[in-house]
Every structure is written in structure tokens, then in C-alpha cells.
Amino acid sequence: MITRTGIFPSVTAALSSWQARSSRGSVPGMTASSPYRGFRYPAEVIQHAVWLYHCFSLSLRDVETILAARGIVVSYETIREWSLRFGRQFANELKRRRPRPGDKRHLDEVFIRIDGKQHYLWRAIDQDGQVLDILVQSRRNTRAAKRFFRKLLRGLQYVPRVIVTDKLKSYGAAKRTILPHVEHRQSKCLNNRIEVSHQPTRRRERQMQRFKSARHAQQFLSIHARIHNHFQLRRHRLSASDHRAARNIAFQVWRDVTGVAAVR
Secondary structure (H helix, E strand, O other): OOOOOOOOHHHHHHOOOOOOOOOOOOOOOOOOOOOOOOOOOOHHHHHHHHHHHHHOOOOHHHHHHHHHHOOOOOOHHHHHHHHHHHHHHHHHHHHHHOOOOOOEEEEEEEEEEEOOEEEEEEEEEEOOOOEEEEEEEOOOOHHHHHHHHHHHHHHHOOOOOEEEEOOOHHHHHHHHHHOOOOEEEEOOHHHHHHHHHOHHHHHHHHHOOOOOOHHHHHHHHHHHHHHHHHOOOOHHHOOHHHHHHHHHHHHHHHHHHHOOOOOO
16 A cells, blocks of 8 residues: 655646646545545545546556656556545445435345355345445355345335335245335336346456455455446436536535545
8 A cells, every 4th residue: 555645746736637736635534534544645536546447347556557648657556446446435425424214125136156156236226226235255145135125124214115126036935034014016027227237247247357256356346236226327317417517516516525625
């Protein structure tokens, strides 16, 4: 990890779109002091590297090259460290700030291969496509479904009006135990929305040449889902002016979360 205080003159000159400030800012809800304190690079560079890595299908070396094109020399291993350390903090703050999701839950599981073994990525979204939670497990039986239901309810702290799943019997068994009074609709056709929600994960899985372990997959996807989803604005349902306004709001929230002021 790079832990030298101050900014090299060459780095400062390279920040054409960012303005290097002595005050790095702090991420709300974390600590009273700046979480960027002691790092060689300013907050603007760190948050931009994390944003590039999680919003686009880029490898760590791709992000390294993009930053190098702007005169910012940083290794891909440093970007990996930033993604883990700051990405988790940013994702947690985005989760805390998100509006209350809709009362309908779409649940699905998709297989992912980890170290040659088949695992299952359980995912839940609301009717607006907002990712609510994910969980990587080695099974998709009733016990695994119950574990995912409990994790989902613990994170949201309220019961949905209806859940929509495919026809996997584990969902019905878990629902009867944990959510006995909630309407349950089982249909493959009704769950197309969450099938689309799996696509960014598949792209990242190919880009990363698969995940190294279940812990690695859970750690990365928990961060990636929240950051990537924050900038998915359902453009096909918005006019150009509404989309620009929604995008500006998303970036303003991101700047607030990362503790970086808007570029003037």
C-alpha cells in the first residue's frame, strides 16, 4: 500500500480534470478524520479509480493504463487495494443512503464456477431493478434459500408485499417458513427483470477470468453490485433531459459519499 503523505508535483500537474486540494474530504459516517489521510494520491484520483473499475468492464490493468494516459503512475495492485478498502466503504454508504426500495422482490440464483466447482449466486432486486442483496453459496437447497431470505430481511428490516421467483422448490419451502403471509408468484416469465440484472456479473466474471474463491466472489460482487447499480438509471424510460438530471443527481450523491467536491 502507498502511504506517503503529500502529492508529487508531477501528479498534481496531471490532474487536469481534478483540482488537488490540501483538504482531501471525508466520507460521511465513517470517521471524523479523512479516510484518505496518509495516502500519496488525492481523494479525486482514488475515487475515480474505484469508479472506473466498478462502473465499467475494465480490468485493474485497464484502469492503470487509463490513469497513466493522464500522467498518473500507479500500479494495478494499488488500484486493487483501493477497490477493496474504499470500495467497501463507498458501497456501504450508498446502501445507507438509498431510498426505500419497492414492495416487490424478484429473487433468482445463477451458477458461477469457482476453482472448478459450481457455486450459486443468489440475488434479490426490487421492481425498479435496484439490487437489494447478493449471497454466494455452494448449494441451492431449502437451507440455502432460508439463509438468503434471512440475510435479505435483516438488511431491509421490513417484509415485502410479494416475492417473485422461478419454480425452484427451495423458494417455496423457505417462504412457507420465513414469510408465510407474503404472496409468492412462481413463474420464469415474470422474472425477466432479475435475469437482466445478472448480466453485469457475467461480464465481470469473464473479464476477471472467473473468481478465485467464494469469499473473493462475495467480497467483490457485494461492492460491485451497489456501485454499478447506483449509475444504472434505466435510460430507456427517461427523456434526455430527465436522464441528464438523474445522472447529475447520481454523481452528486457519489461525490458526497466519496467526500470529493464537484469539479469547478
